[in-house]
Amino acid sequence: MQLTLNLPNPLAARQALFLSTDGQPFTTSRAVAERFGKKHKNVLRAIENLLADIPDPSFNRLNFEPVEYLDAKGEPRPEYRLTHDGFAFLAMRFTGAEAIAWQIAFLQAFNALEAELHARTARFAHALDQVRPMLRPVVEATEAGYSRGAIASPLGKSPASITYHRRAARRLGLLAA
Structure with a gap:
């Protein structure tokens, strides 16, 4: 017998995803509780x-970040921020047809948001290549261990120009300081 799932509106799962300050998608234990029809205290447990x-404590730290939120009375309450992997690991424990439907919706929403972020990053990289066409070859050659002179010659640039581009790359975080 095949189970027919009534998938939730994908937008509902998407609205339960957020972006951290470093641009990584996450959801919260409260959002999971709400979407899965569970009490937050039970999700916390x-x-x-x-x-x-x-x-593996490092897996826990990376995927389940304990934080606080202010409740309706303005009092701090515990919750967790869950990464894609943290959510998947938690949601695997939920059972039932509705839980399966939400698991699929959340995973699709995470995947779509991550694809958008990767596409955006690629657009930025392409734009940077257009604005600073020498930056990528200088960074790649520097990382490969080439000297300024060895980089400058095939690019038709001076070693001073390579120094300039290396400094720019360091300011942009493309090369280690």
Whole structure:
């Protein structure tokens, strides 16, 4: 027998995703509780049980960030920020047809948002290549260990120009300081 899923509106899952200050998508334990029709305290308990079962503390730190939010009374309450992997790991524990539908909707929303972020990054990289066409070959050659002179000659530039581009690349975070 095949199970027919009544998938939630993809926008509902998308509205439960946010971007961190470093541009990484995440959701919260409250958003998961709301979308899965669970009490937040039960989702918190599920996360804490899950964290106790995971033998890798670095996985926990990277994917389940404990934070606080202000409730309706203005009092701080605990919640977790979940990465794509953190959400997937937690949602695997939820059962039932509705839970499966939300799992699919959330995973599709995460994947779509991550694809948008990658496409945006690629557009920025392309724009930077247009504005500063020497930057990419200088960075790549520097990372390969070439000297200023070895980089400058095939590009038809002076070693001083390579120094200039290396400084620009460092300011942009493309090369280590």
